[in-house]
Amino acid sequence: xxxxxxxxxxxxxxxxxxxxxxxxxxxxxxxxxxxxxxxxxxxxxxxxxxxxxxxxxxxxxxxxxxxxxxxxxxxxxxxxxxxxxxxxxxxxxxxxxxxxxxxxxxxxxxxxxxxxxxxxxxxxxxxxxxxxxxxxxxxxxxxxxxxxxxxxxxxxxxxxxxxxxxxxxxxxxxxxxxxxxxxxxxxxxxxxxxxxxxxxxxxxxxxxxxxxxxxxxxxxxxxxxxxxxxxxxxxxxxxxxxxxxxxxxxxxxxxxxxxxxxxxxxxxxxxxxxxxxxxxxxxxxxxxxxxxxxxxxxxxxxxxxxxxxxxxxxxxxxxxxxxxxxxxxxxxxxxxxxxxxxxxxxxxxxxxxxxxxxxxxxxxxx
Numbered sequence: 001x002x003x004x005x006x007x008x009x010x011x012x013x014x015x016x017x018x019x020x021x022x023x024x025x026x027x028x029x030x031x032x033x034x035x036x037x038x039x040x041x042x043x044x045x046x047x048x049x050x051x052x053x054x055x056x057x058x059x060x061x062x063x064x065x066x067x068x069x070x071x072x073x074x075x076x077x078x079x080x081x082x083x084x085x086x087x088x089x090x091x092x093x094x095x096x097x098x099x100x101x102x103x104x105x106x107x108x109x110x111x112x113x114x115x116x117x118x119x120x121x122x123x124x125x126x127x128x129x130x131x132x133x134x135x136x137x138x139x140x141x142x143x144x145x146x147x148x149x150x151x152x153x154x155x156x157x158x159x160x161x162x163x164x165x166x167x168x169x170x171x172x173x174x175x176x177x178x179x180x181x182x183x184x185x186x187x188x189x190x191x192x193x194x195x196x197x198x199x200x201x202x203x204x205x206x207x208x209x210x211x212x213x214x215x216x217x218x219x220x221x222x223x224x225x226x227x228x229x230x231x232x233x234x235x236x237x238x239x240x241x242x243x244x245x246x247x248x249x250x251x252x253x254x255x256x257x258x259x260x261x262x263x264x265x266x267x268x269x270x271x272x273x274x275x276x277x278x279x280x281x282x283x284x285x286x287x288x289x290x291x292x293x294x295x296x297x298x299x300x301x302x303x304x305x306x307x308x309x310x311x312x313x314x315x316x317x318x319x320x321x322x323x324x325x326x327x328x329x330x331x332x333x334x335x336x337x338x339x340x341x342x343x344x345x346x347x348x349x350x351x352x353x354x355x356x357x358x359x360x361x362x363x364x365x366x
Contacts (some may be wrong), residue, residue, distance in 0.1 A: 003178035004088075009153035011077060013046055019246035021163065022203025023050035026083070026234040027057030027112075029066065031241040035259035039243050043075060048156060050202045050229070051165025054113050057234045061116035061145075068148050080152035081203065082163040082183040085302025086113055087150035089140055090318045099131040106131070117142060137154070154182040160251060162195070166203035172196050194224040198252070200244065205232040207239075207326075207358075212277045213329050216240045217356035218256050226263045231258060231356075235282075236326055238262075238343045238351070258356065262341035264321060265352075267334045268364035274331030277359075278306045289315065295347060299324070311346065332359035 013019055015329040020039055025032045041047060053067060054060045070076035089102070106115050106125050117138050118125045128134060139146055155164040157174060166175055167185035170193045185191075186204055207214045207227050216231040216239055232239025238260075245255040280287065280301055286301040287310070302321070314325035332354055334340070340361065344351035349362035 002022075002088075003180045006154040006175070006177045006179045006182050007080075007152070008175050008177075009077070009156045011156050011158050013158055013246075015251075016248055017075075018045045018248055018285075019048065019231060019251070020045055021048045021050055021200055022241065023081070023165065023244070023245040024052045024205075024230040024233055024235075025049070025057070025063060025241065026052060027054055027063045028234050028241070029057075029058040029063055031233050031259055031260065032063070032066070034261065035241045035243045035257065038118055039245065039257045040260050043073065045075065046198075047076040048163050049076065049078040050163050050200060051079045052083040052202060052230075053078070053081070054086070055109070059116070060110055060111070060113040061120060064113065064145055064148070065241040068144070071148075077156055077162045078152055079156060079163060080149070080154050080179070080183065082180075084149065084152065085179070085183070087146055087152075089135070089328075090146065090150075099135060103128060104130040114138065117145075154179045157197075159197075161198045161200060161246075163200045165201065167191075167201050168195075168199060169193075172270045189219065189221070189226065189228060192224075193226075195226060198225045198227065200229065202228070202230040204228065205230045205235055205239070206230055207236065207279075208281055208283070210279055212279055212328075213330055214238065214279050214326070214354050214358040216242070216353070216358070217258070218242050218244055218254075218275055220254050227254065229256075233312075238326075238353055240356070241355075260341060260353070262343055262353065264339055265342055265350075265365035267336055267338040267361065268341060268366050269331065269336050271334045271361055271363055273333035274329070274359075277328060277330035278304070278308060279326070279328045279330070280306075280310075280324060281326045286321065287315075287324050287328070288321055292318075311344065328359065330359035332357065332361055334363075 015281040165183040165187035206219050218229040220227050229242045229244050233241040240258040240260040242258045286302040291298040297312045299310045300307045308329040310327050316323045340352040340354045349360050352361050
């Protein structure tokens with residue numbers, strides 16, 4: 001992977017304005033618009049998009065244009081994430097054989113910025129023999145979009161904060177980092193690093209740090225000055241788009257809001273927390289199917305031996321050994337009158353979210 005010197009932007013944030021930080025929108029325009037409504041975003045706020053606003057969702061080109069328009073108003077600042085680095089395609093040093101990989105990616109994903117540009121231009125990606133066939137045409141047809149992407153910083157720094165998509169090294173000056181060192185770190189929190197300034201990151205969905213419970217809320221680690229905010233928008237069926245709020249005056253009095261479109265219902269009776277639970281998640285999702293059922297299948301997690309019933313539609317294949325969608329058997333502790341967000345309805349009960357935590361409820365919902 002070719003690494004480049006990172007682009008760093010210094011920013012002075014007015015103390016009398018809220019700072020809103022959102023990462024990992026992944027081309028999900030309804031979630032983005034929803035979270036902005038939830039927090040009441042206005043021209044009196046400063047908005048920082050902490051990378052990965054493109055790809056994986058269905059509206060990359062539209063999302064890009066929305067952010068370009070917001071940036072023209074002067075109070076929105078966008079950081080380049082690993083999914084937003086398409087301007088690198090047009091660097092002179094880029095190898096021509098990489099164009100073949102780009103086409104394979106487009107046809108596999110059936111979406112993303114290049115896919116959207118092709119369709120917007122009346123080009124059927126399935127008719128292409130190589131991305132090189134349209135590479136220059138797309139560059140000429142979307143000059144403002146490519147110039148915007150090429151200008152994005154890989155981190156924004158203020159006196160007290162650094163906003164980087166995935167992470168940074170504490171033992172290296174920020175301006176000596178490469179682009180990859182700022183936008184591609186998996187399980188960054190597990191490195192155990194602490195920072196002199198607050199570091200705000202996305203990139204890695206926060207729920208993947210859990211083992212027995214699924215929580216999509218930002219993780220705020222005051223001892224290490226590290227905040228992780230990726231709520232799994234697009235990537236997780238029960239994900240949400242988080243917005244970290246740095247209030248006026250006392251910036252470190254962190255708040256947050258989140259958006260998802262799930263219907264809200266009321267718990268009819270109390271439910272005690274389950275005695276044990278596990279979270280089978282991306283990167284460690286291999287299971288053995290012990291008994292396949294029409295709605296639920298009994299499965300054993302290969303690495304741990306833990307057994308649970310999994311919705312059969314979450315299994316990726318009909319084989320005895322298969323990977324599966326993220327799932328948990330956690331039984332939520334709930335009180336009558338609690339408001340929950342319904343993710344799944346089954347014959348056994350409801351898979352719901354309560355205050356960002358996902359799990360099962362086996363009573364009645366009003």
